[in-house]
Amino acid sequence: MVLFRRITFYLFFGIFGLGLAAVSLIWFWSLDSAPRHPTLAEADLPPLIPVRQFYADQSLEWAYAVSFDGRYAAYRATRLTKQVILIKDLETGEQKAKITDWNDYFWAPHSNQLRVKYDDRIWEVDPENPDRDNWVDVTPRGFQSGFRYALAPPTPDHRQVVLSYGRKERVADLYTVDQDGKNKELLIENEGQTLAWILDKDYAPVLRYDRPEENSKVTRFMVSDDDEWRHLMDVPINEEFYFIEIMTNREYGFAVSSRGRDKSAVVRVNLSDGNEEVILADPDGDLNWVVNFDPWDDQIDAAISTALGTKILPLSDRGKIFADLVAQYGDAVKIGGFTESVDGRFLSVDLSPDALGYEYVLMDLQNQTTTPLGRQNFRHKFKDHLAKTEVVQFPARDGLVLNGLLVRPRNAQGPVPMVIEVHGGPAAHVQWGYHHFRQFLANRGYAVLALNYRGSDGYGRAFQKAGFGEYGKKMQDDLVDAVNWAVDQKIADPDAIAINGGSYGGYASAMAMVRDPDIFKAAIIEHAMLDVEYQSQFPPYFWGLSLEKWYRYFGNPDDEGVREEMRARSPVNRVEDLKGPVLMVAGRRDRVVGFEQTERFIDAAEGLGKKVEALIFDDEGHGLNRWQSNVKHARRVEDFLAKHLGGRSGNWDWIEPVADFIED
Numbered sequence: 021m022v023l024f025r026r027i028t029f030y031l032f033f034g035i036f037g038l039g040l041a042a043v044s045l046i047w048f049w050s051l052d053s054a055p056r057h058p059t060l061a062e063a064d065l066p067p068l069i070p071v072r073q074f075y076a077d078q079s080l081e082w083a084y085a086v087s088f089d090g091r092y093a094a095y096r097a098t099r100l101t102k103q104v105i106l107i108k109d110l111e112t113g114e115q116k117a118k119i120t121d122w123n124d125y126f127w128a129p130h131s132n133q134l135r136v137k138y139d140d141r142i143w144e145v146d147p148e149n150p151d152r153d154n155w156v157d158v159t160p161r162g163f164q165s166g167f168r169y170a171l172a173p174p175t176p177d178h179r180q181v182v183l184s185y186g187r188k189e190r191v192a193d194l195y196t197v198d199q200d201g202k203n204k205e206l207l208i209e210n211e212g213q214t215l216a217w218i219l220d221k222d223y224a225p226v227l228r229y230d231r232p233e234e235n236s237k238v239t240r241f242m243v244s245d246d247d248e249w250r251h252l253m254d255v256p257i258n259e260e261f262y263f264i265e266i267m268t269n270r271e272y273g274f275a276v277s278s279r280g281r282d283k284s285a286v287v288r289v290n291l292s293d294g295n296e297e298v299i300l301a302d303p304d305g306d307l308n309w310v311v312n313f314d315p316w317d318d319q320i321d322a323a324i325s326t327a328l329g330t331k332i333l334p335l336s337d338r339g340k341i342f343a344d345l346v347a348q349y350g351d352a353v354k355i356g357g358f359t360e361s362v363d364g365r366f367l368s369v370d371l372s373p374d375a376l377g378y379e380y381v382l383m384d385l386q387n388q389t390t391t392p393l394g395r396q397n398f399r400h401k402f403k404d405h406l407a408k409t410e411v412v413q414f415p416a417r418d419g420l421v422l423n424g425l426l427v428r429p430r431n432a433q434g435p436v437p438m439v440i441e442v443h444g445g446p447a448a449h450v451q452w453g454y455h456h457f458r459q460f461l462a463n464r465g466y467a468v469l470a471l472n473y474r475g476s477d478g479y480g481r482a483f484q485k486a487g488f489g490e491y492g493k494k495m496q497d498d499l500v501d502a503v504n505w506a507v508d509q510k511i512a513d514p515d516a517i518a519i520n521g522g523s524y525g526g527y528a529s530a531m532a533m534v535r536d537p538d539i540f541k542a543a544i545i546e547h548a549m550l551d552v553e554y555q556s557q558f559p560p561y562f563w564g565l566s567l568e569k570w571y572r573y574f575g576n577p578d579d580e581g582v583r584e585e586m587r588a589r590s591p592v593n594r595v596e597d598l599k600g601p602v603l604m605v606a607g608r609r610d611r612v613v614g615f616e617q618t619e620r621f622i623d624a625a626e627g628l629g630k631k632v633e634a635l636i637f638d639d640e641g642h643g644l645n646r647w648q649s650n651v652k653h654a655r656r657v658e659d660f661l662a663k664h665l666g667g668r669s670g671n672w673d674w675i676e677p678v679a680d681f682i683e684d
Contacts, residue, residue: 057516057666060465063432066405068668069463071658072675074456075650076101077398082370084380084393085125085359087132090366092116092147093382093393094125094134098647101682107134107147110382110391117150128199129362130176140165142201160197162204170194172362174221174316181207181223188212189561196223215239218266218273221316226266227252227273227291237568243291253294257568258481260284264310266291267318274299274320276308282480284308286323286335300335304328305479313338313364313385321364326451327423327478328411330354338364338385345383345390349373354453368393372454375409377402405430407462411452414505416474416498420486423479424471424502425450427458428511432465437665438512440499440540441470442521442528446487446573449478464658465667466518469506473498473528475573488572491524491552492531492589499532500539515541516665522546522605522643523613530591530602530621537599542664544657546605547642550617551593553577553586560612592617595624601631603660605653607640633660648679 052068055061080098087093094107105119117134119125124137133144135158143155160167166185173180179196187193187209194207194217208217208225215229228249230240238254239261255261260278267273270291277296278284285301300307305327312320322339325331330353332343346353349371356370356378367383377399382391399406410426429436439461443450450470458468472479473495475487487495499519506512519540521529526548532540549555556577559567575582587593602625606618615636625632635656637649644650655676662669 051671053662053669053671055465055666055668056662057437057465057513059432059434059436059513060429060667063429063465065432065465065668066430066463068670069402069405069460070670070675071651071654071673073398073401074460075654076647076675076679079397081106081394082378082380082396084368084370084382085127086110086361086366086368086382086393087127087134088130088361088363088366089132090361090382090384092127092132092134093368094127095380095394101647101678103647105134105136107145107150109147110393116147117145119145119150121152126359129172130199156200158199158201160195160201160204163195171219171223173199174362178223179205181219218263220266220268220270226270227263229262241294252291255279258485258572260306260308260481263289264312264320265315265318268316274310274312276310278306278481282482284480286310286320300333302327302331302333306477307333308478311339311342313360324355329452341385341388342367342383345385345388346371348390349379349381354451356453375452375454376406377454405463406459409452409455409458412469414502416494416501418494420474420483420498422471422473422498422502424469425452425455425458426506426511427455427462427468427470429462429465429467435507435510435513436465436467437516437518437661437667438467438469438503438506439544439661440502440517440519440532441468442473442499442519442525443470443476444521444523444525445477446473446475446491446495446524447477447484447569449476451478460654460658461661464661464669466661466665467506467511469502469512471499471502473502489575491527491573492535496528496531496535499528500536503539518542518544518661518665520544520546522548524549526550526613527552527591531589533600533602534591534594534597537597541600542661543600543602544605544660545602545618545621547607547610547613548591548604548618548621549613550591550621552590553583554617555613556586558614592621592624595621595630596628598625598628598630598632601633601660601664603633603635603656605635605637607637607642607644609639609641612642648682651675651679 078098083096085094097106105122105125107117108115122136122138126135136143142159144158160182163184164186167182170183171181180199182195183192185192191210193210196207197204213230217225218227220226225244228242232240238256240254241252242249243252264274273289275287275289276284277287284306286299287296289296300323302325307323309324311322319336321336323333334340334343350373352374354372354375358367358369360367365386369381371379378396380393382393407427407430412424412426416422449472461468475495477484503517507514517540519529519532526545529543529545533543577583604618606615608615622634640649658669661667
């Protein structure tokens with residue numbers, strides 16, 4: 021008996037001791053790492069927000085969409101680590117449904133039926149009777165793959181227009197089906213050169229966009245006159261032009277155009293001769309976000325300028341009402357996006373006051389009212405700890421004015437570690453607004469400068485054209501000039517500069533590390549194009565008829581001289597020049613640049629003994645979509661930057677093993 025008691029005693033305290041040691045070890049691992057950078061060490065930084073709060077928030081709700089009559093709202097939510105769709109009755113506040121099996125969702129245009137995409141089918145779900153057995157299959161019949169709805173039916177009696185690539189790859193045809201998906205009929209067969217059509221309310225073709233020949237440098241606009249197609253005009257692809265709405269009498273159309281001017285404007289186009297009249301322009305940048313609540317009312321409602329913030333420019337009474345309702349939320353409000361009912365009366369709008377997270381709002385333009393739909397809990401938990409986003413401008417070395425967004429860690433006085441953010445594209449641009457990853461970096465102690473380098477769109481044709489052929493050269497110079505500006509302004513510590521970007525931004529980040537290793541001390545290179553020749557010779561099939569837009573920046577690989585230049589300016593061929601540490605992020609399912617480019621870079625770097633870390637996701641593509649991936653990414657990034665730039669890290673987070681264990 022004494023022996024048994026002794027064994028029990030030692031066993032109990034042994035288990036207790038092991039448990040205590042494990043708890044102590046977990047506690048030690050999860051302690052935040054204080055910043056090592058001297059400016060940050062002296063600063064009264066806000067509390068460190070854990071990775072799980074950024075990327076595994078179990079109270080997350082977003083992507084609201086409202087039914088055609090404003091009665092119901094559907095939205096995405098995280099519940100027990102799973103993303104679900106919830107449907108709420110806006111009159112009673114009652115939750116009507118939770119849908120766990122889905123890929124996408126949207127409301128039927130003329131009924132309170134939620135359409136749910138799942139397993140290559142489209143199902144209608146009645147909020148009042150949402151059980152799975154009651155779902156109705158409304159998938160357009162007779163389409164094997166590659167189809168999408170092309171136009172919301174104007175009335176309940178109209179058929180649904182469907183665009184399909186099923187007959188010929190890269191060439192789309194138009195069909196109609198009943199709104200229950202049955203009775204497929206061909207509407208327009210593509211002759212092989214058409215990019216898009218504009219239809220009237222009865223689905224008769226009014227206008228079409230053609231690419232006259234493969235890799236043509238113009239877009240041809242053709243107008244339908246009495247069942248005959250008449251040539252209206254050719255627009256060079258370096259000029260932006262697309263129609264928004266055609267007037268009922270077919271005499272004029274509203275469009276966004278940069279023809280004959282540097283920056284895109286809203287114009288009215290005469291359909292007899294192609295001449296245009298400017299209705300609205302913005303001297304700060306292109307006007308290419310046009311609000312058109314009703315595509316059949318012979319007017320457009322507003323344009324939204326995003327060049328130096330967010331500015332609504334009304335063009336109709338409803339546009340003015342929309343602007344006034346947004347203004348209720350503050351002087352500086354980012355519009356993240358919105359969906360509208362088919363008649364344009366009800367809007368579900370994502371608003372970001374002061375670019376510090378989102379509020380989700382129902383707008384009734386008829387009654388001129390707003391109703392809260394939901395809120396981003398992250399904003400309401402941590403708004404006082406988030407950093408301000410500033411719009412900045414400064415000259416490049418050749419005098420070209422560059423625009424960017426600057427986010428600085430709160431309460432830090434003096435130069436701090438900085439990350440240069442390079443957007444993808446390169447025909448894209450960053451806009452003022454809330455950005456989750458920038459806030460994550462700022463919370464760790466880093467300034468972030470997101471740059472619109474030359475070649476970015478949104479700032480006029482001349483600014484974009486200044487980047488053509490300048491990848492690896494002047495476009496890279498702009499990144500160096502951004503660093504020098506931030507250093508001169510006492511924002512950034514020149515000895516603690518990193519660079520980060522994805523896709524083309526990944527290319528520029530890798531190029532920075534092999535071309536300017538004395539400027540950039542570390543890089544996070546994500547989903548990157550690293551071999552320009554390979555990317556240009558083997559582009560993804562869905563780039564289709566638009567390769568000429570790629571050639572503007574990089575050249576045509578059919579030319580041997582161009583290919584030689586591509587090889588010289590490809591980071592994968594310059595790995596021997598790599599000095600600083602890099603973190604390579606990629607998805608094996610990437611169908612845009614291909615994982616093999618990252619794989620080749622890593623193999624070459626490791627073969628030369630370079631400092632390279634890899635974060636490869638088996639179940640991701642060209643970007644990260646799973647919350648588990650974002651958790652792992654954030655943890656690796658904060659540790660990587662803390663090691664090489666001196667910011668702080670939350671260290672081990674208990675959500676990490678959960679992310680490893682739980683599948684979607």
